[in-house]
Structure formats: C-alpha cells, structure tokens
Amino acid sequence: MPINVNSPEYVKAEKEFYEANTLEDQLIALKIMISYMPKHKGAENLRQQLTTRRKKLENLIIKKKKSSKSSKTGIKKSDMQAVIVGKTNSGKSNLLKFLTNASPKISKIQFTTQRPEIGMMNYATTQIQIIENPAIDSPNYNKGLTNSADTLILIATSLEEIELLKKQIKTKQKQIIVFNKIDLFDTEQRRKLEATLKSKKYNFVIVSTKTSEGLEDLKGKIFQSFDKIRIYTKDPNKKEHDTKKPVILKPGATVKKVAEKILHGFSKQVKQIKIWGPSSKFPGQVVGLNHKLKDLDIVEFKTR
Ligand SMILES: Nc1nc2c(ncn2[C@@H]2O[C@H](COP(=O)(O)OP(=O)(O)OP(=O)(O)O)[C@@H](O)[C@H]2O)c(=O)[nH]1
Ligand SMILES: [Mg+2]
Structure with missing residues (x-):
C-alpha cells in the first residue's frame, strides 16, 4: 500500500x-x-x-x-559553448565584454589575456557560454579549449589573419568569422572587404566592438550555430509555463529526452504528457514519450 x-x-x-x-x-x-x-x-x-x-x-x-570538466582547463561546459579564437589585439576581450557579463581586461598592450576568460550570454531565453582563449600566437593559447568548443568564433582584423586562423584550426566545428575594427575602414575599403568575404562563402559578420556595430547580428549567428531546440516545461498546477530556462536539446529530440534531462529516471514516473506549441496538433494535446518535439514547444508532465 x-x-x-x-x-x-x-x-x-x-x-x-x-x-x-x-x-x-x-x-x-x-x-x-x-x-x-x-x-x-x-x-x-x-x-x-x-x-x-x-x-x-x-x-x-x-x-x-x-x-x-575538461581535464585540461577545469572549465565546466554548458549546453552551448562558443570559444573566441584570434591573434593578440584582435579585440577578443572587447568582444567578450560586449556579448557577456564578463569584464576582462582590455588593453592595447599585446597578450593582455593570459588565461581563458569566461562569460555568459543571454539570448532568446537561453544561456550561452562564451570563452576567450588567450591569443593563438601566444604560449598561453589553449588548444584543448578550442578543440572541445561547440562553435568557434574566429576574430580577425585582416583577410590574412582569417586565412592564418583557418590554417591553424584543424577541428570540424561550426566557425563564425568575425571581422573586427570595421570602424577603421572607409566606405570603399568596406565594400571590397564584404565582396571578398562573400566570394569565399564564409559564415561571417563584420563588426566593431568599439561602436558595437554588427554585434546583435553576431549574437543571432552564435545561437543558430548550435542547432539546438528550446523546450519549456509547465507545472500542471500552473496556468503559464516557465519561460526562463528551457531545456536545450538536439532537433528531433523526444519528450522522453526532456524528462530524462530534468531528472535521470524521471520518464518512468510520468503518467501523462501534454504539449503546446509547434509540434502539437492542438493546444494541450496528450502525447507519448516518443513524441518528437520542435523548437519552442511546451511540455507538461503529470506524475500522478
Ligand atoms: N578601433 C577599434 N579598436 C578596437 C576594437 N576592438 C578592440 N579595439 C582595441 O584593440 C585593443 C585590443 O583589444 P582587446 O580586446 O584587449 O584585444 P584581445 O584580442 O583580447 O588582445 P589580447 O588579450 O591582449 O591578446 C584595445 O586597445 C581595444 O580598445 C574596434 O572594434 N575598433
Ligand atoms: Mg584579451
């Protein structure tokens, strides 16, 4: 009993x-x-x-x-992690400061950042971890950190620098090329640069961390690069779902994945599941654990 x-x-x-x-x-x-x-x-x-x-x-x-914990860095990896890689003085710290809550030291002196700097970026109700890797042209550069990132943000201030970065990085993650310090270019230089970057079919954004031009665009590109879906959960006793912390999963993930991410073994305790949102036929549709979810779905679990 x-x-x-x-x-x-x-x-x-x-x-x-x-x-x-x-x-x-x-x-x-x-x-x-x-x-x-x-x-x-x-x-x-x-x-x-x-x-x-x-x-x-x-x-x-x-x-x-x-x-x-990556054995080398001791940095706890979040669901979505992007690492900033670039030469010294390319503006890595300034970029990190703009995108996240971190406040790294910014200076025209070379090799200012000597250890990975970590920040959190809030975007579309999710939290994305962004890390500045010390300059790639310094002994403090951490290759393991670059290798284990989900997405790489390659920051440069010239086309040559981009080529160099691309040569040095052998891993296959998604790359976003950030061309920084565009405020130093005149209209004609800028037009030429854009044409060249397009012709190379790079996934790029032109920015200035000084004027903050292009940075909103970059945030969107960073989020998209992870190719993840956001699933919100709803308490059966409440009218509204929790809009703050979605469960982050791969596209096509099932309801079971959500339950198991909330708590290992939780899916076995679930008695009824209701969903709202893009993957539901109608609001509050009752589904099984194998139902495939879409971005921005809301799931309610009843355990009794
Ligand atoms: N004009 C201009 N200057 C910039 C821009 N972004 C950064 N800077 C300047 O470039 C210098 C280096 O910036 P940081 O952000 O410290 O560069 P970093 O890549 O982190 O450099 P290290 O950590 O020393 O390797 C600083 O003097 C910044 O003020 C930009 O968009 N435009
Ligand atoms: Mg720095």
Missing part, C-alpha cells in the same frame, strides 16, 4: 524536487523529504525508495562533475 505523507514540509520539498533545475537542488529537496518522513513501520518502503534515489542522485552528481 502506498502511503500518503501529509506533512506540509514534505509536500513542499517534493514539489521543489520536481521543479528543481539542477541535480544539486534535487538532492537538497530529497534530503528534506527524507527528514520529514513518518517514522512508523508503514513508511518503511517509501523511506527505502527515497534513500535509494538519494544514493543514485549522489552518484550521478559525482559522475557529472567528473565528466563535464
């Missing part, structure tokens, strides 16, 4: 458990749930289940910590 735990602290923690965005938050909620469990024998089974779940969660957190 399943028992009902009625203590308000337990109910509150259980709710927090299902709404938690991170494994760490889930573990905290679970520990609270366990501490408010009734002590009598009838609750023994449930206590056992929760304890097992706690152990699994603890192991998962340890595993995740180990796997998400």
Whole structure:
C-alpha cells in the first residue's frame, strides 16, 4: 500500500524536487523529504525508495562533475559553448565584454589575456557560454579549449589573419568569422572587404566592438550555430509555463529526452504528457514519450 505523507514540509520539498533545475537542488529537496518522513513501520518502503534515489542522485552528481570538466582547463561546459579564437589585439576581450557579463581586461598592450576568460550570454531565453582563449600566437593559447568548443568564433582584423586562423584550426566545428575594427575602414575599403568575404562563402559578420556595430547580428549567428531546440516545461498546477530556462536539446529530440534531462529516471514516473506549441496538433494535446518535439514547444508532465 502506498502511503500518503501529509506533512506540509514534505509536500513542499517534493514539489521543489520536481521543479528543481539542477541535480544539486534535487538532492537538497530529497534530503528534506527524507527528514520529514513518518517514522512508523508503514513508511518503511517509501523511506527505502527515497534513500535509494538519494544514493543514485549522489552518484550521478559525482559522475557529472567528473565528466563535464575538461581535464585540461577545469572549465565546466554548458549546453552551448562558443570559444573566441584570434591573434593578440584582435579585440577578443572587447568582444567578450560586449556579448557577456564578463569584464576582462582590455588593453592595447599585446597578450593582455593570459588565461581563458569566461562569460555568459543571454539570448532568446537561453544561456550561452562564451570563452576567450588567450591569443593563438601566444604560449598561453589553449588548444584543448578550442578543440572541445561547440562553435568557434574566429576574430580577425585582416583577410590574412582569417586565412592564418583557418590554417591553424584543424577541428570540424561550426566557425563564425568575425571581422573586427570595421570602424577603421572607409566606405570603399568596406565594400571590397564584404565582396571578398562573400566570394569565399564564409559564415561571417563584420563588426566593431568599439561602436558595437554588427554585434546583435553576431549574437543571432552564435545561437543558430548550435542547432539546438528550446523546450519549456509547465507545472500542471500552473496556468503559464516557465519561460526562463528551457531545456536545450538536439532537433528531433523526444519528450522522453526532456524528462530524462530534468531528472535521470524521471520518464518512468510520468503518467501523462501534454504539449503546446509547434509540434502539437492542438493546444494541450496528450502525447507519448516518443513524441518528437520542435523548437519552442511546451511540455507538461503529470506524475500522478
Ligand atoms: N578601433 C577599434 N579598436 C578596437 C576594437 N576592438 C578592440 N579595439 C582595441 O584593440 C585593443 C585590443 O583589444 P582587446 O580586446 O584587449 O584585444 P584581445 O584580442 O583580447 O588582445 P589580447 O588579450 O591582449 O591578446 C584595445 O586597445 C581595444 O580598445 C574596434 O572594434 N575598433
Ligand atoms: Mg584579451
């Protein structure tokens, strides 16, 4: 017989458990749930289940910590990560400062940035990690960081520099060429440059981190480069879905993937799924775990 735990602290923690965005938050909620469990024998089974779940969660957190840290840099990789690569003085730090919340040191002195600088860019309700790799022409350049990035932002201030960067990078990620310091060009120089970049079929943006020209355009290109979809989740007890932190997945991902990303094993507890948005035939359509989702879909999981 399943028992009902009625203590308000337990109910509150259980709710927090299902709404938690991170494994760490889930573990905290679970520990609270366990501490408010009734002590009598009838609750023994449930206590056992929760304890097992706690152990699994603890192991998962340890595993995740180990796997998400690149052994070389110790940087925790997010769902979407772009690394800025370029020669010294090309404007890498200035670009990072514009795109993210980071405040790296900017200077006309060469090789100012000596360690990777990390920032977060908010774009279309998602968070994108952007990292400045120290100058490619310096001993502090971190090749491992470039290799493990999802997208590379190659920044340059001349065509020769672009060619050099392309030669030095052998990996196959998506590349966005950022031609910086366009404020120093006159109209004619600019026209020629654009024609050349187009003829080379580069995926490029012309910017100035001084005047901020082209930077909004670049943000869009960065987001698109990851080719990911955003899935919002909805609490069955609320009218509106959570518009802040979508689950980030590959196109064609199933509802099951969303559930499992929320919590490993969660898909097995789901009793009913409803969806709204581009992949639904009508708002609130009931679907199965294998339903394929589209960008901006909203999913609601019922577990009881
Ligand atoms: N005119 C102009 N100057 C710029 C622009 N972007 C950056 N600069 C200048 O270029 C110099 C280098 O900028 P940083 O952002 O520090 O360059 P960096 O690539 O991070 O250089 P290091 O970290 O030293 O390798 C600074 O003096 C900036 O003010 C731009 O769009 N236009
Ligand atoms: Mg720098």
